[in-house]
Amino acid sequence: MGNQVSLFVTCMVDQLFPKVGIAMADVLERLGYRVDFPEQQTCCGQPAYNSGYRAEARTVARHFLKTFQASETIVVPSGSCTAMVTHHFADLFQKEPETLALVHAMEKKVYEFATFLTEVACVEDVGARMEDVVTFHDGCHALRELGIKSAPRRLLAHVKGLELREMAPAEECCGFGGTFAVKFAELSGAMARTKIDAILGTGAHTVVSLDPSCLMQIQGALSRAGLNLRTMHLAEVLASR
Amino acid sequence: MSAEFDLKIHDTLADANLQLAIYTATGRLKDKRIEVTADDRLPDYQELRTQANALKKHAIDNLDHYLEEFERNVEAHGGKVVYCKDATEVSDFVLDLARRRGARLIVKSKSMTTEEVDLNERLEHHGLESVETDLGEYIIQLAHEKPYHIVAPALHKTRYDVADIFTKELHVARETVPEKLTLIARGVLREKFLKADIGISGANFLIADSGAVVLVENEGNARLTTSAPKIHIAVAGIEKVIPRAQDLAVFLKLLARSATGQLLSVYTSFLAGPRRTGEVDGPEEFYVVLLDNGRTKLLPDRSKRQSLYCIRCGACLNACPVYRKIGGHSFPWVYSGPIGAIITPQFMGVSHEPALPFASSLCGACGEVCPVKIDIPKVLLELRSDVKKSEAREGQNRIEKLAFRVFAWVMTHPRIYELAGRMAGSMAPAGDGKWIHSVPAPMSVGPMKAWLSQRDLPPSPSRSFREMWRQR
Numbered sequence: 001m002g003n004q005v006s007l008f009v010t011c012m013v014d015q016l017f018p019k020v021g022i023a024m025a026d027v028l029e030r031l032g033y034r035v036d037f038p039e040q041q042t043c044c045g046q047p048a049y050n051s052g053y054r055a056e057a058r059t060v061a062r063h064f065l066k067t068f069q070a071s072e073t074i075v076v077p078s079g080s081c082t083a084m085v086t087h088h089f090a091d092l093f094q095k096e097p098e099t100l101a102l103v104h105a106m107e108k109k110v111y112e113f114a115t116f117l118t119e120v121a122c123v124e125d126v127g128a129r130m131e132d133v134v135t136f137h138d139g140c141h142a143l144r145e146l147g148i149k150s151a152p153r154r155l156l157a158h159v160k161g162l163e164l165r166e167m168a169p170a171e172e173c174c175g176f177g178g179t180f181a182v183k184f185a186e187l188s189g190a191m192a193r194t195k196i197d198a199i200l201g202t203g204a205h206t207v208v209s210l211d212p213s214c215l216m217q218i219q220g221a222l223s224r225a226g227l228n229l230r231t232m233h234l235a236e237v238l239a240s241r
Numbered sequence: 242m243s244a245e246f247d248l249k250i251h252d253t254l255a256d257a258n259l260q261l262a263i264y265t266a267t268g269r270l271k272d273k274r275i276e277v278t279a280d281d282r283l284p285d286y287q288e289l290r291t292q293a294n295a296l297k298k299h300a301i302d303n304l305d306h307y308l309e310e311f312e313r314n315v316e317a318h319g320g321k322v323v324y325c326k327d328a329t330e331v332s333d334f335v336l337d338l339a340r341r342r343g344a345r346l347i348v349k350s351k352s353m354t355t356e357e358v359d360l361n362e363r364l365e366h367h368g369l370e371s372v373e374t375d376l377g378e379y380i381i382q383l384a385h386e387k388p389y390h391i392v393a394p395a396l397h398k399t400r401y402d403v404a405d406i407f408t409k410e411l412h413v414a415r416e417t418v419p420e421k422l423t424l425i426a427r428g429v430l431r432e433k434f435l436k437a438d439i440g441i442s443g444a445n446f447l448i449a450d451s452g453a454v455v456l457v458e459n460e461g462n463a464r465l466t467t468s469a470p471k472i473h474i475a476v477a478g479i480e481k482v483i484p485r486a487q488d489l490a491v492f493l494k495l496l497a498r499s500a501t502g503q504l505l506s507v508y509t510s511f512l513a514g515p516r517r518t519g520e521v522d523g524p525e526e527f528y529v530v531l532l533d534n535g536r537t538k539l540l541p542d543r544s545k546r547q548s549l550y551c552i553r554c555g556a557c558l559n560a561c562p563v564y565r566k567i568g569g570h571s572f573p574w575v576y577s578g579p580i581g582a583i584i585t586p587q588f589m590g591v592s593h594e595p596a597l598p599f600a601s602s603l604c605g606a607c608g609e610v611c612p613v614k615i616d617i618p619k620v621l622l623e624l625r626s627d628v629k630k631s632e633a634r635e636g637q638n639r640i641e642k643l644a645f646r647v648f649a650w651v652m653t654h655p656r657i658y659e660l661a662g663r664m665a666g667s668m669a670p671a672g673d674g675k676w677i678h679s680v681p682a683p684m685s686v687g688p689m690k691a692w693l694s695q696r697d698l699p700p701s702p703s704r705s706f707r708e709m710w711r712q713r
């Protein structure tokens with residue numbers, strides 16, 4: 001595998017948290033990768049898929065496949081969007097063998113950011129430094145669909161000055177769930193507040209995750225509760241020095 | 242979403258005592274399950290799940306074959322198998338038998354299947370007395386409620402609640418000590434067992450090769466229910482059949498551990514037919530009612546029929562962050578939690594409560610703990626698609642449909658996407674980098690309003706990633 005990687009920053013990072021994408025590119029470049037950004041990219045289609053609109057999701061998925069067809073390796077700052085491509089695109093194209101073949105080829109090229117670092121780049125120490133006490137929130141799709149548990153923790157363990165405190169339980173959902181967050185707003189808010197209790201229990205000042213959507217939910221609820229804690233994407237932590 | 246569903250969720254969330262009761266009780270069950278399925282306690286846990294899934298898949302794929310084998314074997318032991326297609330057929334069968342035998346009093350052991358067909362209500366409507374003998378079920382019956390949880394029906398009741406119910410319904414002196422409350426129930430129920438004409442149980446497993454009904458319980462009441470009265474009727478969904486007695490080696494290892502964190506339940510009974518000559522106990526008549534009630538509708542769909550693998554352990558409820566907030570009674574049918582969310586729309590039709598498959602953050606905790614490895618999130622996603630198809634046929638929810646068509650169009654036209662993003666960004670209130678607490682009234686509608694009802698909104702960045710990238 002060459003040292004060229006393409007970024008799929010996700011629509012959420014593109015529109016709301018651009019610094020996460022920049023941080024991810026910085027870390028990759030420091031490790032010697034040449035980074036490109038296919039300009040045609042938009043979204044993975046998950047919002048439509050999770051809302052039951054499969055035809056619309058299929059349209060967006062096709063666009064994704066076309067956009068990244070030429071890329072060798074694609075790195076994504078989100079477990080959820082990665083899982084959409086690697087675990088759900090295939091469901092959408094069961095009846096289209098040709099597209100399905102493209103999907104299976106794509107599944108092998110798409111990596112969630114932390115997994116890319118530990119498994120492809122084979123690094124755990126990216127030379128980051130951040131003086132802080134943090135806790136790590138496992139995004140549900142990263143954890144349960146992609147099986148990501150130790151990679152982000154190994155990366156955080158090598159950040160100088162950083163102390164990681166685990167919450168009990170780190171695996172419980174923050175309550176985001178895409179359109180669930182607005183369709184069942186009150187319930188979603190209650191789930192976020194339970195998550196926040198767990199976060200406060202650690203005494204950490206910063207919540208780190210590898211999913212921007214969880215961070216938006218958690219930061220939104222922290223801010224609403226008037227709590228002075230911050231959230232950071234793993235890429236932002238690893239880009240600090 | 243129906244107003245009723247919405248209201249029940251809201252009321253449950255607003256009740257602080259109830260919130261604590263649900264969270265504590267499910268938390269305890271969940272922690273115990275984790276403890277006894279840990280690597281050092283049950284090293285072959287994942288292997289057992291894989292085997293259980295394969296056994297269930299095989300049984301459901303060959304359901305007709307195993308049901309016939311089961312029936313043959315039950316009849317060889319002198320029992321009788323009765324097929325019922327719905328609730329009415331079950332109650333008609335029981336009522337007819339009761340009439341012919343002159344029966345008046347029925348004792349029941351815990352069974353979600355009989356709850357599903359409202360059997361108690363139907364029998365009582367015809368003048369029979371039908372008494373639940375599992376302590377939790379008895380409490381719920383006295384309170385005129387439905388089970389809150391498929392394993393722990395009275396999970397939401399504190400001992401003070403139980404004390405109130407007993408005082409009111411049984412006219413006894415108020416007691417709040419759990420042991421004493423249990424003694425009160427025991428006293429009443431012993432009498433019922435001695436007088437009962439018919440005992441009705443559910444079934445955890447139906448074993449095809451031995452024609453046996455297997456019951457798993459902790460209180461011993463199912464033993465009494467099935468042996469004290471002259472007639473025993475087991476009511477079971479057709480999906481409960483498994484091929485061989487030896488398959489229990491897999492299922493019994495998983496069931497109690499997943500349900501309550503026990504290694505094995507206190508009593509496991511094998512009931513194969515009525516009392517034989519020379520035997521000292523057991524009923525004189527033995528019936529197995531095999532219920533369809535919508536189950537066969539699931540068979541044609543290769544993926545969704547995995548919903549029939551369920552062994553009703555309740556682990557998915559305890560693991561579910563949604564169940565742990567909204568509890569059992571918010572759900573539109575007797576089956577609650579993740580399993581309820583996938584079987585209710587399939588048994589009752591998706592329009593029964595179209596919002597149900599959407600009441601999930603798709604966190605996947607249910608699928609992770611399910612001992613028979615039902616991919617619940619996958620089935621939820623399939624049901625969501627079914628709901629949208631049904632809405633499209635009925636011409637409902639047109640605005641949402643249009644919104645997603647626009648979404649797909651924008652997301653396949655990167656220039657438009659960028660422009661739309663810039664427009665939205667310029668309209669968003671300046672937050673000076675701070676998170677936004679509220680937006681002007683005209684903007685506070687739909688999803689925006691819903692989001693802001695609970696959380697702050699991220700400030701819109703001055704440039705999108707792609708703009709920053711170009712200028713980098």
Ligand code: SF4
Nearest residue numbers: 551552554555557611
């Ligand atoms: S779906 Fe699985 S976890 Fe849930 S009750 Fe059924 S067997 Fe147990």
